[in-house]
Amino acid sequence: MRNSEWSLVFFTxxxxxxxxxFISLGAAYNFFFLKNENEITHQLTSKLLFAxxxxxxxxxxxxxxxxxxxxxxxxxxxxxxxxxLSREILFVSLFTALTGFLSFTYYKGIFSAPVINFLFxxxxxxxxxxxxxxxxIYLIETVPAWNNVYTPIxxxxxxxxxxxxxxxxxxxxxxxxxxxxxxxxxxxxxxxxLVLIAGTILLAVQSIVWLLHIFSxxxxxxxxxxxxxxxxxEYAFLFYSRIVITLLSIIFLIYFLITLAKSASNPNMILxxxxxxxxxxxxxxxxxxxxxxxxxx
Amino acid sequence: xxxxxxxxxxxxxCSGCKTCQVACKDKNNLEVGRLWRRxxxxxxxxxxxxxxxxxxNVTAYNMSISCNHCEDPICVKVCPTSAMHKSKDGLVxxxxxxxxxxxxCEWACPYGAPQYDENGGVMSKCNFCxxxxxxxxxxxxxxxxxxxxxxxxxxxxxxxRYGNIDGVFPLPKGEITKPNFVITPHKNSVGSENALAAVxxxxxx
Numbered sequence: 001m002r003n004s005e006w007s008l009v010f011f012t013x014x015x016x017x018x019x020x021x022f023i024s025l026g027a028a029y030n031f032f033f034l035k036n037e038n039e040i041t042h043q044l045t046s047k048l049l050f051a052x053x054x055x056x057x058x059x060x061x062x063x064x065x066x067x068x069x070x071x072x073x074x075x076x077x078x079x080x081x082x083x084x085l086s087r088e089i090l091f092v093s094l095f096t097a098l099t100g101f102l103s104f105t106y107y108k109g110i111f112s113a114p115v116i117n118f119l120f121x122x123x124x125x126x127x128x129x130x131x132x133x134x135x136x137i138y139l140i141e142t143v144p145a146w147n148n149v150y151t152p153i154x155x156x157x158x159x160x161x162x163x164x165x166x167x168x169x170x171x172x173x174x175x176x177x178x179x180x181x182x183x184x185x186x187x188x189x190x191x192x193x194l195v196l197i198a199g200t201i202l203l204a205v206q207s208i209v210w211l212l213h214i215f216s217x218x219x220x221x222x223x224x225x226x227x228x229x230x231x232x233x234e235y236a237f238l239f240y241s242r243i244v245i246t247l248l249s250i251i252f253l254i255y256f257l258i259t260l261a262k263s264a265s266n267p268n269m270i271l272x273x274x275x276x277x278x279x280x281x282x283x284x285x286x287x288x289x290x291x292x293x294x295x296x297x
Numbered sequence: 298x299x300x301x302x303x304x305x306x307x308x309x310x311c312s313g314c315k316t317c318q319v320a321c322k323d324k325n326n327l328e329v330g331r332l333w334r335r336x337x338x339x340x341x342x343x344x345x346x347x348x349x350x351x352x353x354n355v356t357a358y359n360m361s362i363s364c365n366h367c368e369d370p371i372c373v374k375v376c377p378t379s380a381m382h383k384s385k386d387g388l389v390x391x392x393x394x395x396x397x398x399x400x401x402c403e404w405a406c407p408y409g410a411p412q413y414d415e416n417g418g419v420m421s422k423c424n425f426c427x428x429x430x431x432x433x434x435x436x437x438x439x440x441x442x443x444x445x446x447x448x449x450x451x452x453x454x455x456x457x458r459y460g461n462i463d464g465v466f467p468l469p470k471g472e473i474t475k476p477n478f479v480i481t482p483h484k485n486s487v488g489s490e491n492a493l494a495a496v497x498x499x500x501x502x
Contacts, residue, residue, distance in 0.1 A: 004400070068398020068418025075378035075395045085377040085401050141473060142371065142407040222490055296407025296469035296489075297337060297362065297496065 001290045004066040009285045011066075012134060013162070013278075014059035015092055016155055019127035020163010021170065022052050022099060026120040028167070028191075034113060040180055047174045048167075049103035056096040084136040091130035098123040131155050142295045144220045145227035146288070150213035154288075157206045158281050161199060165274045168195045172267040189260060192270070196257045200250055203277070207246050210284060214239075217291075226293035235290045242283040249276040301368075301387035302425055303455045303477040304439075306361050307446040308465070308486060313338055313359035320441030321363070324426065331412045333423040334363040334438050335502040337467055341487060341494035357497075358483035360467060361447065363423040363438065364389055364410035365476030372402035372411055381411070381420070387452075387477065388427060393419045407469040408476070409502070425449070455479045466494045 025048050033041040064070045073089075080086040102119045105111050111119070135152035168191070175182035182188040217228040231239050256269055313336055321327070321334040342355035366389045372381045373389060380396035383389055391411070396419040402411040403420065414421045426436035434440070439447040448455065459479045463471035465486045487494050496502070 002400075066399070068400070068413070069396060072378060072380070072395055072397035072419075075380070076397060077377070078379040078395075079377050082374050083377045083401075085375065085399065089377060137401070140371075140375070140405050142405055142469065222492060225492075292404070294404070294407060295473070297335070297409045297467050297502070 001286070001292070005289045007062050007066040009282065009289060011059050011063040012155070013158060013281055013285055014055060014062070015095075015134065016131055016159040017162035017166050018052050018056050018059065018099075019095065019131055020159035020161070021048075021166040022127050022163075023124045023159075024164050024167035025049070025052070025170075026124040028171075029120055030117060034117060037113065040178070043178060044171065044174055046103070046107050047177075048170050049099065049106055051170060051174075053096070053100045053103045056092075056099055060092065060096060084133050084139075088130070088133040088137055091126065091133055095123065095126045095130045098126055128159075131159055142223070143292060144224035144295065145217055145291045145293060148213065148216065150209055150216070153209050154206065154213065154284070157202060157209065158285075161202050161206065161277055162274075162281060164195050165199060165270070165277055168192060169267075169270050169274045172270050176267050193257065193260055196253050196260070196273075199273070199277070200253045200257070203246060203250055203253070203280075207243075210242075221295060223293045223295045227291040230291045230293065231287065235287055238283055238287040238290065242280055242287065245276060245280045245283060249273070249280055252276055300385070301452040301477055302366060302430070302449060303452040303479060304363065304365070304436075305448040305450075305455045305459045305479045305481070307448075307459075307481040308358050308360060308483040309481050310444055311336075311359040311361060311446045311483075312444055314443065316441050316443055317361050317438035317447055320437040321423070324437035327412075327421075328416075331414065331421065332502065333410075333412060333421070334361060335409065336361045336498075337496045337502055338498040339467060339486075339494055340497045341466075341485070341491070343493065356483075356485040358486055360465075360480075361438075362408055362410075362468065364425075365408055365463075365474070365478040366425065368475035368477060371405045371407070371474050375401050375405045377401065384427075386425075386427070386430075388425050389422070390424055390427070391420050391422055393417060393421070396420050407473055452477050464489050466491050467496050 029045060033045055067073060076089045077086050080090060102123055106116055132152065135155040138146035138151050140147055171182060214231050217224045252273060256273060315336045318332060318334050318336050325333060327333065337360040338357065339360060340357050342353060344351045344353045366387055370383060370389045373383055377399065378395045378397055380392045381402055382392065398418045400413055403413060411420045411422050429436055436449055439449050456479055459481055462480045462482055463476050463478050465480060465482050466489055468489060470489045
């Protein structure tokens, strides 16, 4: 793996997480906040929107770090008719711009609730769509380790898993910072219960998809077999570390779920769950880039 | 008719001296590690039991490869900035003033043709010595080869003279990018996806 790919590991995970988190916030706004809009829900939404916008800007900045000549990025949309990288740049930039626009206008109170809701829907769709070209970039005919259906599935699963947990973490941190009891304005314990159940199931699904992906490589072309051998050779430590972290995550989530009544208000529990899952995603993405092997020379 | 330059490489006679590789580096002033033309040393074969005897069929050949200026260049397709483009002479060229150095073409090209220029932060590649072509001179690699195993010219002319084989190990099947390249294979060469063959000088290329 080249050094510059570290920035891609973080860029892809950050954008996927931001998309998942934004969609979770959009759903919360639509189903909870809109009905009970008050000063506290307004502040919560405003702060979370600001955090997601800043996070996306940071992700874009990180993506620039892997470029040899960032000044030439002005030409990056020129080949939009055939390059998925151009399309990804367009969609992620659009998603960032829309999130920033919504964050600013919401904070300033420029638009009415239905317009804000509409902007939430449009921006959520852009975020959801931006993950597709991001995954499509890796479906290169000459790279069998990436050129399969598992790549987009895993990118979307990353978005959902990290999205819902970063949203739960964001809610707990922002409400903690505002010194309010989140349980009083939202049925936070119920939301957290849903997040934990969904997280455990999704984590199990993702592990299966990931293992299917890896073992599917052994039966492909020479380059695919080379990638397969890299998983269990040079990069075996990444593979086994991720398995251990994923198992720990599942055990932790189940423990969290059982003790939810006692620990729901403890932000450290959500933080630990989030960090475990983030670590698992980083290990998975590092392995993804590390097993690059190309058909030909 | 549209012009299309193509290289021919005769693997049956190449000694693997790498003069082509060095001539290219010299002409284009490439630093250590950047190779617009590379010579791959291929080894294959094993010990096989025949009756009561074990007979080996170990063999080796070389493959000299630069950019094949493909008909359907994957590097041009994936390049976001259009810096990678196909010229009117059918040459695949990189416009360094537009390249943002994302290295996506480097991932995609199955011939390893786009090579990253660390100092300039942009991609670079074989340009078929376009300046020499304008002066009616041969590309540096072709001119330098002591075994005369490299040739160049119009694709149709090359195919008429040498046939149309374009995919033997370690190269991919030609159908992926339709390379404008003709190989005269070594007598022991094998197909693209042969698991028993291996490139033996990875550290050099």
